[in-house]
Amino acid sequence: MTEDEAGPSPFAIERVSVIIPCLNAAATLGAQLEALSRQTWQGDIEVLVADNGSTDGSAELAESRRDRLPGLRSLHAANRKGPAHARNVAAAAATGDVLLFCDADDEVAEGWIDGLVPELERHEAAASRHEIERLNGEQARRLHGDPAQQYGLCSYTNPPFLDHAGGCGLGIRRHVFECLGGFDEEYVALEDTDLCWRLQLGGYSLVFAPEAIVHVRFPATLADAFRQAARYGRYNVYIYTRYRTRGMPRLRALPGLLRLGSLLLRSPQLLSRSARGRWIWLAGWRLGRLWGCLRYLTFAL
Numbered sequence: 001m002t003e004d005e006a007g008p009s010p011f012a013i014e015r016v017s018v019i020i021p022c023l024n025a026a027a028t029l030g031a032q033l034e035a036l037s038r039q040t041w042q043g044d045i046e047v048l049v050a051d052n053g054s055t056d057g058s059a060e061l062a063e064s065r066r067d068r069l070p071g072l073r074s075l076h077a078a079n080r081k082g083p084a085h086a087r088n089v090a091a092a093a094a095t096g097d098v099l100l101f102c103d104a105d106d107e108v109a110e111g112w113i114d115g116l117v118p119e120l121e122r123h124e125a126a127a128s129r130h131e132i133e134r135l136n137g138e139q140a141r142r143l144h145g146d147p148a149q150q151y152g153l154c155s156y157t158n159p160p161f162l163d164h165a166g167g168c169g170l171g172i173r174r175h176v177f178e179c180l181g182g183f184d185e186e187y188v189a190l191e192d193t194d195l196c197w198r199l200q201l202g203g204y205s206l207v208f209a210p211e212a213i214v215h216v217r218f219p220a221t222l223a224d225a226f227r228q229a230a231r232y233g234r235y236n237v238y239i240y241t242r243y244r245t246r247g248m249p250r251l252r253a254l255p256g257l258l259r260l261g262s263l264l265l266r267s268p269q270l271l272s273r274s275a276r277g278r279w280i281w282l283a284g285w286r287l288g289r290l291w292g293c294l295r296y297l298t299f300a301l
Helices: 026-037 058-064 083-093 112-122 137-142 176-180 191-202 222-246 253-265 266-272 274-297
Strands: 015-022 044-051 072-076 098-101 123-133 171-175 204-217
Touching: 015 058, 015 072, 015 083, 015 112, 026 044, 026 058, 044 058, 044 083, 058 072, 058 222, 072 083, 072 112, 083 176, 083 191, 098 176, 112 171, 112 204, 123 253, 137 222, 137 274, 171 191, 171 222, 176 191, 191 204, 191 222, 222 274, 253 266, 253 274
Parallel strands: 015 044, 015 098, 044 072, 123 204
Antiparallel strands: 098 171, 123 171
């Protein structure tokens, strides 16, 4: 049987580079590094912590864990703010066959690398499964709802477009990442969505890796949740302006205005302890989108 008849040979992975962007994460980074020290994958593992300008001792904490993670390096990545820049700095220093991205405030489960590697041997990129019970209380879970990445890739619905995945648990072959030019540093949020879309539009495959589990952590306070939602809302408008010429459908004005009006009509939910958090998150999202419309001179509610 010829190679063409047998199909393409699997991509050989001997070394992985785990990349963690970090900004003032001393309270949670240690747990993530401890989780990485428990990985059972038998190949070579290097861990790159890209410090984006921390002032709380995060970089020093990373250095103190080198006895548990011999392949650990702490990198200076404060020349430009944002996780996209920090990830790109670490990716440029990486030596692995694949890049595995995770965040400093989450925790990868045991067997996380083992769950990603087989998928990356067959596909150019793979996304981890998100789990929310371990690191979040009932209020935080109620505020955010079910994780979009618990059962498969995330669907983009406003307007409908390509599937995508969060950067916390995304794996990609290093040469493919380099061909794509890495993360677009113009994004302060949704840089992972943008990378996933460019990847697929470039003809590469993105799959879900259900055996690779990441315990994700939601913002701890309502104020943090509001700021996160507003940031997501703004950059959803920005990404809309970038992909309108690449096949993304146009948003109609009336549904967006109705959604904004519906939120205002439900403002009495602020008086309900159980419903208040979700309303605040949605208010941040809608206000972020409104600000994005003004900032990028488009209508995308």
